[in-house]
Amino acid sequence: MDGRYHLQVAETVDHRYGVLFDTALLFLLVFSIALPLSVLLVYIAVKRRIAPVQRFAESMATRGGSNLEPMAQAELPEDFLEVQKATNALLDRLRTALQAEREFAANSAHELRTPLAVASVQLQRLSDELESTGQAERLKIVQSSLARLTRLIDKLLQLARAESVTLYKGEPSDLQVIVNMISRELDPRSERVEVISLSPPKLDIDPDALAVILSNLIENGLKYAPSESPVIVRLESSGAFSVENLAPDLALDDLNNLKQRFVRGHHRSKPGSGLGLAIVGAMVDQLKGNLDLSIAGEGRGKRLIVKVKF
Secondary structure, eight states, X not given: OOSSOOOOOOOOHHHHHHHHHHHHHHHHHIIIIIHHHHHHHHHHHHHHHHHHHHHHHHHHHTOOTTOOOOOOOOOOOHHHHHHXXXXXXXXXXXXXXXXXXXXXXXXXXXXXXXXXXXXXXXXXXXXXXXXXXXXXXXXXXXXXXXHHHHHHHHHHHHHHHHTOTTOOOOOEXXXXXXXXXXXXXXXXXXXXXXXXXXXXXXXXXXXXXXXHHHHHHHHHHHHHSOTTOOEEEEEOTTSOEEEEEEOTTOOGGGHHHHTSTTOOTTOTTSSOOSOHHHHHHHHHHHTTOEEEEEEESOGGGOEEEEEEEO
């Protein structure tokens, strides 16, 4: 204190560098471990938070076009609850509108069947009475038009049923029996329909639905294939089945259009409504199956293969 004594404190350079190295190493460890760990924790928290939103979006994206049931309640973030409510309200309005449209089509078609049947009977009686006159031929043209209208009404009824979302019960069906029944009905003399069976299993599907699908496919094959050419029905051991017929004029670009309503490809001169594959597509979609159209072969040996798999 009197200026005669001094206290001096010092440290070596190696010690200072050592402390600096330890500090830098600690900082690097914190930066390389703690920061990624923090980012990972944030990522996990955010992912868990938006997982219900992703499930909601995936559920909407994978829904079939005919499934208009309300979306199930999910643990969505509060900001997305209004989106779910608005989506369900929209689905409800669409379901109501489509149901009204289907009921109108089905009821109209059903009500038309009785007067059409009565008119057909009366025309047949009138045709028999006028057989010896020149009016009989004109009556045959009217009868043909009336028969075509009756077939169209039947197809519209099938389409209305196919688009019903609450129709099928899923009862086991013997595919072999149904195919044999349909082939005998459409080809009584067994001249064109050939069934190739690989011991198909029973399907847990409404037999009436299978009958409608097969009858439309076989009827299309008989109608649009070249005259007297075979229509081959293949029943696979997996439960899938296909109908194959010659289609020399069919182009690959026409396949997707064939599934649309009232489309008949290049055979517009032949009688038909263009609803067969639309009915099949709607029913297969309702039954959660897969409908695949493909072309095999070339030239006059070109074949259309329609395969259904559940």
